[in-house]
Amino acid sequence: MSYIDFREAMKLKAYLLAEGLNIDKSIESNTNFNYKKFHLYDHSSETPSIIIPDDIIIFHDKEYSGKDIISRNRFNPNSKWLVKLINGKLVLENPDGKINDISFPPRPLFDNLEVNNQPLEKLVTKLGTDLCGVILSNNCFYFGSKKECKFCEILPTYLDYKSYPTATKKTKHLIDALNKALEADNTFEHIVITTGNVGSYDKTLELFIEVGKGIKETKDTKKIISTATLMPPNDFTYIDKLKEAGFDNVYFDLEILDENLFNIVVPGKADYGYQRLIDALKYATNIFGKGNVFSNLVYGIQTLPESLETLNIDFIKENQKCLEAVDFLLNINVLPVFTVYHSSGRNEIGKIELEGSKLFEFFEEYGRRIYGSNLIPESRKSIIFSLGSTSNTMYNDGFVLAALESQKNKLAVEV
Ligand code: SF4
8 A cells, every 4th residue: 555655665765864875886887877966965974986876766656746755875885775786676775684676866868968168067956856956156154254054064065076166156157057957858847046145145135036037938938846045135025026036935944943052053044033034934925925935944953952962862852843843833834844964074063873763753743744734735745846856855755645644544534
């Protein structure tokens, strides 16, 4: 039955995100996969000796979303989860010896194109199976004032890999790259534009408006949903302009629910103001509509002590705190989403050993609360993007599981 199979696959994904994944050299003969790149962050402190896939596909949900459960490859050569090729077949070997059939998302269809004599993929990344991701700036002025978010690795990762000559990309290049990528690759259904803060909050938003206007025609023709992820502006009326530029959704990320911990973990955002960020989210719901305004929180660090010591995290308490954040944001008609903490060693917090079972339990209950909130139209089939877009977190997985559970319960009542 789909609900049970989906639940098992989602549990498997929780373990893969928590414990990482090892990749056997045997996969080298399989070359058509979207290989690992560093969109925002590196996901591991380990360097693989071969080219490895960014994601693995572990389950197809034909019942509700028509999409795949897909898991990010958080490469860990010591992990007991191993991807390998056996008799030409890709499999995931579990710690107990059990085998799951898996596949890799293929290369994007724009990988031979260029912008400004540079490979287009230096500007645009394919995330999962259908999401087009762009980083406007890999710098953030919080790093200049030493007030960067303590989990953030955006600038140090850029400095190590420098895939584009400047940390802040030219908007003209981004517009050209996005238009070309969307024309060339018809698997895209969503665009997300993310950034560090550039110059000022309002200036950052102006850059989004420029890009939004530059891709509006292609986006509308191709019926692609676009999402802007940034800090709110000083002048809230700028939020109206973001909507006018063609963005369908907006994220203003709170990252930490507890206000005291917020002041410690995200000191730059604390200067902007905890309450002001919440006011901006409330304002945005009037402009973008309920169900189109999001705020991210980081799973794994909501209950850190003030010292930011990571050794004694109690994941029962972490789950409770995260669910408190879910209720708080739903209460103001904002959709909470969660990234799952990871560190490649380039941030201040450092490594955290997550627990796969607790990670699963959190997203299972999270999904029920979001599904029950009625903020999401039935036609959407996900919280944002799609099940197949979000390999590095599990909010859509939790939502789809709740939808399947609800279908199962309705059937049981009818029988
Ligand atoms: S706002 Fe925080 S998380 Fe975002 S780029 Fe700046 S430092 Fe990083």
